[in-house]
Amino acid sequence: MLIKIKTYIISIGLFLFSIIYVYCQDQKKADSIKELYKSGNYKVPEFIMLSRIAEYEINPDSALHYAEILIEKAIDLKPKDSALKAFWYGYLTKGNSLIFKGDNSKAITAFLKGLDYAKQAKNERSVGLLQISIADTYAVMENNEFAEQYYAKGIELLRKIPDSLNLASALLNVGDWSFNNHDYNKAISYFEESSLIFERKDYLVGKAYNLGNIGMVHAEQDKDELAEKNINEAITILDDLEDYYPISVYLTYLADIYANKGNFDMAFKYADRSLDLAKTYGLKEQIGDAHLELSKLHETAGNEILALGHYKNHILYRDSIRNIEEVQKISNAMNSKTQAELDLETQKSKTQRIILWSTVGVLLLIGVLAYNLFKKNIFVKKTNKIIAAEKDRSDKLLLNILPEETAQELKDKGRVEAKKFPSVTVLFSDFKGFTSYAENLSPEKLVETIDHYFSKFDLIMEKYGLEKIKTIGDAYMAVGGLSFDNVDQAKEMVLAAQEMNDFVNQAKIDDVTTAEFDIRIGINTGPVVAGVVGTKKFAYDIWGDTVNIAARMESSSEPGRINISEDTYQVVKDNFNCEFRGKLAVKNRGELNMYFVES
DSSP states (O other): OOOOOOOOOOOOEEEETTEEEEOOOOHHHHHHHHHHHHHTOOSSOHHHHHHHHHHHOOSHHHHHHHHHHHHHHHTTOSSHHHHHHHHHHHHHHHHHHHHHHTOHHHHHHHHHHHHHHHHHTTOHHHHHHHHHHHHHHHHHTTOHHHHHHHHHHHHHHHHHTTOHHHHHHHHHHHHHHHHHTTOHHHHHHHHHHHHHHHHHHTOHHHHHHHHHHHHHHHHHTTOHHHHHHHHHHHHHHHHHHTOHHHHHHHHHHHHHHHHHHTOHHHHHHHHHHHHHHHHHTTOHHHHHHHHHHHHHHHHHHTOHHHHHHHHHHHHHHHHHHHTOSOHHHHHHGGGSHHHHHHHHHHHHHSOHHHHHHHHHHHHHHHHHHHHHHHHHHHHHHHHHHHHHHHHHHHHHHHHHHSOHHHHHHHHHHSSOOOEEEEEEEEEEEEEETHHHHHHTSOHHHHHHHHHHHHHHHHHHHHHTTOEEEEEETTEEEEEEOSSSOOTTHHHHHHHHHHHHHHHHHHHTTSSSOSOOOEEEEEEEEEEEEEEEEOSSSOEEEEESHHHHHHHHHHHTSOTTOEEEEHHHHHHHTTTSOEEEEEEEEETTTEEEEEEEEOO
16 A cells, blocks of 8 residues: 555434434535524424534534534523433534544543533433544544543443444444554454444445445455445445545545556545545544645655645644644654655755745645636535525425425435324314305305415414325315324314314404305324325325224314314313213214314
């Protein structure tokens, strides 16, 4: 190999409120959640929104900003358990952001604070994850003794829980640490175990990291073809995910591989791209490694001045990451034989005049490159604005058709898998006398009238975090409980039904429409299957006996009343006054208990 590059990739597992999140950067998700957070129109606690933004944000400065806000909000958070979770999660995301910025000593401090809060919360999973984070940081600082201790503790805890995705991430990191210590057999063993878990979970980020890391092991073993194949597959996946930190690492290795083959044009191309990425996203460690790679390439190509400049930059970034004092002293001492003998000999062999004109030439070249980059940056910004506007437009259109999580799944995978929900609440409504009323209206007036009601119903459903499924004629169908926030979905559906009823009653005395309808509403709670049907004009729908009973509740209701089933009554009886109607005969269902919700 031309050089041996120290690499390190972070993939940290997180646990929050019984939902597994594997720490990964996804700018699309971060931007989407930031928009929702700024609008204030969300149902989950504020600190969960902040934690997700910090988790997915690619820009380390932005991630750090939201982590700091999360920690500040945790101070006044009640109850205590929620505050402890917010604290340890906030310090975990803060530590991750600091690592990407190269501030490792501050990252250790943040992780240790998070570990203390996790222990207070008696959350073994979070304790294990923070121990892995601490081990990762010590590994970057080349403190192998402490890295080994914390890796052993963290992995032992994650194996006990068990927590497969977070365990896979920890195995990936300890494999990377073994690789940096040249224990390639151990590294391959950890990568393969991690890879099996990510394959089972179909987790693309983990799959990409394992491909890249295995490729780097092959590169160190001079298996260049295998290395290049694995690394290129990893870069393809990570580029789609906009996860640039590992791409910078892998590009450096590709530069190394092509240099060994004697293809220096390709080697310079990959090394320059690695440095550009690292600078763009403030990745200090990778800036240093890219400078070292370019220094070696320029040295081989006979460009001693450029080689020296890159090597000095490498030393500066390397030492700032290790947190060594007197960085300037070390940088100045680079002209001694013990640190850069070749550079010293080069300097002695050059006259002051050659150095002067070389410097002028380099500055001129930098000026030309800077101007070209400036022009390119303006073009890229304009293009990105257009792309962002079109993306926002398509996202909004998709969200008008599908629930948010389903829309995201369709964008991520190109398809939507049917899901079974153990408990949702379904509402049906229709208007009394609508058919006879509609016969005497023009098509335009009919559409205007029904739109007046259904537009308001849509706003009511959005207010309570519920999903409209479809309308058929004058019938309106909605459901609650298809998202992660489904604790009070039955209560929210009854509140929405009351607002629908109030609006219909108010419409009788308004001058907006001549219609004077009464509305019948039926509600039922139970399991359903939800999914998308069709391939072109696709539609989101739900199926199951729960849907059929909800329809029967509506047909058995009375004008101006909300009729609920026994299952819904058992959920909402402490929140509403309900009138027992007795057992009423229902088509194809026999007799069912029914209740009117009182105003």
